[in-house]
Amino acid sequence: MDSTNATDPPRPPRAPPFPSMHRRSRSRTAPRPARPLAWFLAGLAAAGMAQAQEDLPPPALRPSPALAETVPSELRPQLPTFVEGQSISGRPELETVIEGDAMLRRGDTVIRADRIEYDQPQDLARARGNVRINRAGDIFTGPRLEMNVEAFEGFFTDPSYRFIANDAYGRADLIEFLDDKRAVIRNATYTTCTPEPGEGWLPEWLLTADRLYIDNEEETGLAVGATLRFFGVPVLPVPVLSFPLTEKRKSGFLPPTLALNNRSGLELTLPYYWDIAPNRDATLSPTILSRRGLQLGGEFRYLEPGYQGVLDASFMPNDALRDRERWAYSVRHSQYLPQAVRGGLSLSLNLNRVSDDDYWRDFTRSPAIVSLTQRLLASEGVLAWGLGNYSAFARALRWQTLQDVTAPIVPPYDRMPQVQGRWQNTYLPLGLSGYVEADHTQFQSDSRLTLQPNSQRSYVMAQISRPWQAPGWFFTPRAQFHATHYEFDAPLANGRLSADRTVPTFSLDAGLVFEREVQLLGMSVLQTLEPRAFYAYTPFRAQNFLPNYDSGLHDFNFATIFTENAFVGHDRIADTNLLTLGLISRLQDPATGGELARFGYAQRLRYENQQVTLPGGAPVVDRFSDVLLGAAINWSPTWATETTVQYNPKTDRSERATAGVRYHPGPYRVVSAAYRTQRGLSEQFDIGWQWPLQDLLGGEGRWYSVGRLNYSLKDNRLVDSIVGLEYDGCCWTGRVVLERLQAGSSGANKRILFQVEFRGLARLGSNALGVLRDNIPRYQLLQQQTTTPSRFTRYD
Template identity: 55%
Template sequence: MNRATRRRCRPPLPLALLSLALLHAQGAWAQDAELDRPLVLKRTPQLAETIPPLLRSQLPTFVDGDKISGRPDLETVVEGNATLRRGDLSLRADRLEYYQPDDRARATGNVRINQAGNVYEGPELELKLETFEGFFNKVRYRFLETGGHGDAERIDFVDSNVSVARRATYTTCRPEDYPGWMPAWLLSAATLTTDTEDNVGVATNARLTFMGITTPPFPSLSFPLSNDRKSGMLPPVIGIDSVNGIDITTPYYWNIAPNRDATLYPTVMSKRGINLGTEFRYLEEKYSGEIRADYMPDDRLRDGRDRWGVWTHHSQTFDAQYFGLDSLVGTLAINRVSDNDYWRDFTRTPSLTQRLLANDGSLNWAKGDWSGVARVLSYQTLQYAPAPIVPPYDRMPQITANYNKFDWNGFDFSLNNDYTRFEAKPLEQGGQPNGERVFSVASLSRPFLTPGTFVVPKVMLNATAYQFDGPLLTNGATHADRVVPTFSLDSGLIFERDANYFGRAFRQTLEPRAFYVYTPFRNQNYLPVYDTAQNDFNFATVYTENAFSGDDRISDSNLLTLGVTTRLIDPDTGAEAARFGIAQRLRFADQLVTMPGGVPVTDRFSDLLLGAQINWTPKWSVDGTVQYNPDTQTSARTAISARYNPSPYRTISAAYRYQADTTPTSNDGNRAVDVSWQWPLNDLWGDKGQDLGPGRGQGGGRWYAVGRLNYSLESSKLTDGVLGFEYDGCCWIGRVVLERVTTGQATASTRIMFQLELVGFAALGSSPRRTLTQNIQRYTPLRTPSIGPSRFTNYD
């Protein structure tokens, strides 16, 4: 027979059944004229990525070649350009013998198998097609998922997922076409077992060679064949820290289930001892969360004390309909450590360097226009003698109920209710007693809106009642109440015009705004302060009714805020290219309600607030805010930041911040400069690289500089800093990063992190990725996990 001759060796049973079904359907349609319409095939949106086992056994087998001979239902022999196909299996060879009774194929001469994208090549193969059992001699192979490849004396196929290679090698380095090429790294093993279902490889008597340096043999070594999780020992993490000394972590990962896992990470610290840590994560249909616990017995840094920390987060959705609600969600967060020095000594915990650790449990509900929270909140305050802090009050408990009704006959109405019991140590609060507070605020507004104008009058009524555990130091009262009305009027205009700046067309707006608020004076200065603070002065708060956050103070106000904003909008995309704004408050009467120790506000004109944000192109942006005092003709606060991000792996950001000192004895303020960057050093000598897609870098042989410097101009010292280099060797990545974290007024923790990442295999050393992501704005990792390629991307 010639090459075009093709024999189907196994009849497709489903096709015969489909034919009978069509005959039956045609007979039914002939009897019913109302259903007489042509048959339409059902379309599928994509080819199946995996073939089910039941369907695999029913798939037909196709063979072709230059010459085909044999006996029907016994054997088929194909000589010259032989090809056999079944499902996701493609087999090519010079000569192919297929024995139908035991479904066995034997191929010789330039044999190539493509099994769901994984390719094997060699001189001789014997294989049972349905069970994928057999062997392959002197084989070269390449895995689709990682691009890993190698060779072996022999591969034994156990089934379609598991294979065992003898005297095998493995690497993910792409072969180069020149004599004497050797991969940058290579794994050699006596046996190499791969399981594509579990996506894991196990090598025995394995040696790892990197840049010509070979390790001693490992009895057993496992590695992933994809980005999927797998149980087993993770590569050791080695770091050098000014507090811990040399620390070595040997983590073990336990992939309990697709939705649950745990990590054990014992760490040996040369200056301190052994730290035992564990983390458990879970994701269920109704609840999810994570738990982490660390324990260090006999810490030599702190006179042999036992140190521990616990961090948990849990979220759960309940059956709201059972309680007659629309939604019911509970959350629980626990953050506790053993002592006040924990935040300085353990800077890589979930709480980082926080000194206020919140322990919070809440139940959130919603029903129609109503919503509310039942909450218990307690803080652990970590004190530090040079800079003590006043602990916040615990809320034991807090219960809220809120009602919001919008566009009710043109009106918007809201009612917010809050009951809270505040508890703290009275001595830490200056003798202020614990107490209970009930707070309610009702609000009614009537927006008048047109495309170019808005006017929103609003009235509010704030009512508060207190019950104290003891007499107040201010007037000896054990209870108090307060009712405060407020009227506000918010109004503005919106003008638009076509404009052209620097050769670019825009839609420009001009938006003047006036906000008036009147709240009569009610004496509140004798009341305790449980959760209230002075509002920051910025564009978010300048148009609000109350000068305080929290509910213990309602500022008396008779003031008018005037402001204007202009925007440049791209008429094609609607993106905002630039925004400029200015605002100032005009006070018609002194503000008499103050925080404890404060003085009444008597200035008739507030500081001038100026702001700008420019996003001329997606590559760069500038953002700045200035609080200018017209009386002293100086800036009370300045914040200016700029970012340049022309492409992935290229970003530079810089910020300057100034805050005037409020103490009368000082004329200077706090000034700081913050700079961060990620940039390819190869750009300096003209090697611009290429865009290989997200998370794949810009080509091998490239150096990257990464870092962040936060420098205090006031004290002339570096407060926090990160400085490092990354090298992309295509199939391996090297990283060296130095980090400095300030943990006190005169103390800092410094550590150096080294990491060698063998792409698609393992990472050795201490990973700086979390540090770089947290410190460098828009940092892009050189490699990120991605969805595995389809078997059709390597289809024969």
């Protein structure tokens, strides 16, 4: 945009005569240009038609194309012009003068003033006195306007303005309309604070600029010679400041972020966002850590018709605290290759690596540290294929284990490679369904740490079942066959270099569903009673001498208690002769089917001892397992509770329990709490919340308390915690958050995050908002815009 003509307002260029201009009409449409006599005759005809149709039924409502949010450019030359005023004079198709409450309307543009002079051959409007323009919801007011109406070119002196896209407001010495999408505002102010009556009103934040360029096509603003004032105090004087008018992406420097860290000191980041293309972008994030040095980080995202992905990386040439180079990277890529082979191939990559074992402790927010298992970083590539009932994949998986000398862990096995094929059909003859799966995996790890040899394992697993089901019952017999072969790279304790195992399994699953309508607390509900019985039999096969590469105990819950194998993985298949009994009762809303409450019970009855165990485990000899009890109650739309208890009838006490409750009475008001305990291992309490302080302290205010606390009752200390305050200032939001993340058994990372969000302009400070979104269940952004502004909300 050229801003050299700052002193002499430009006159609009000449334009071809506008095709139609009419006096005020109450109709939304108008005929093509006509002589005055034709107007008169047309009016008589319209009146006659209206009289003739008085006795006809009213027409059905239908959508009107005139209510389109944007007027297509090819239709604009065909739009009529309407004028209205107390006095209208002039010469047809030459000039028109409207005085007294003057109004000129064309499409989505409305000009109002005390006096409007319209030169039709030039399509030029001159307005004086109390001038107001409404252009598709954007409002401009001032004393004097000169404009080419169709091209929307011209100038406005001493204007005030308000934009619909972000409800921004401001004043200036002059606005130069370059076209219907672009404008230059001289000596401008800009804010999203709602103006209040009176001469002494000052917005809480205000951007002043020598020149303000508005580009509604790119949906961006550019302030030259800008200063951002917060409560009258200059906080950000910058030569050039670019900001979005909407949520559309735009290249440029993002506001700097600032945080305090107990390990790294002051953290200052100046990110740069590069909008490369509609389907590609990048963010470069150089960071200065006062105790460590300079860290270079970046993220690249891409989205193509057949593939997409994200690349994250960070690099520190020299960490002053560790006296070495530090780096991390994360790559996530997925791709579909439809033409590669029949059925198509898909490729996915998930690569994560860091420079050293201490990285997870020093940089908890690194792009590669993205999971709860921060010390186990997986790098994996999967090539998958599928066609009808057939599927296959090949995978390579390698782990990076970040060791802590105070708490070492045994590294998991790499799979280099794993190849698997599967056939599955649910529509076999006689109502049968089944599958066959074959797998070959080479397991690799450091034998000095795992204390067992590496191996190549191959297995074939086949299953067939015949389900019968009806609205009130189901019955499913199932048979399974599992054959496994091992080739070891070192002899086992018995001297063998290979091993084979074949295990069959048979199971029966049956259940009933009863329903009845009952009255509960004055309301009609549908109650169900759902008993279930599950029997499984697997004969004993000697397996305890085999190494364990991927097997572990199933979690004991309502989902896994009705399964044949007590172990997950393929290195252990438990010998089983047991019956599982369960009972569930639900209370449902008969009108919507919504679940009001659910109560459950399940227990296993064992007929023979289980001899197959994990390494170091003992045989299971109890005839009755622990009892699972569960309940979930949705008391109302605002209250919800859920609990599960694993109860040991022999010791008459619970072995494990979880309980959770959530209270969500309205916007920005939510409290969720959870209690988890496992006897002898852990006991934790977790609470998260977002709540207005005025509800707690009384009075009026805009302060909100936010946070999440995870407390270990066993260790009597906080594990992780986030506590903060938010202030809603209508046109701005302030956040202060204290974050504490446990980093091993000996210490924790602590950060203080500050952020001020100027709505419609930028966020300054650290990314406190991202921390709150990631950690507080059902957190809501204060005054988040949920609907797109429409020009008809400001229709004149």
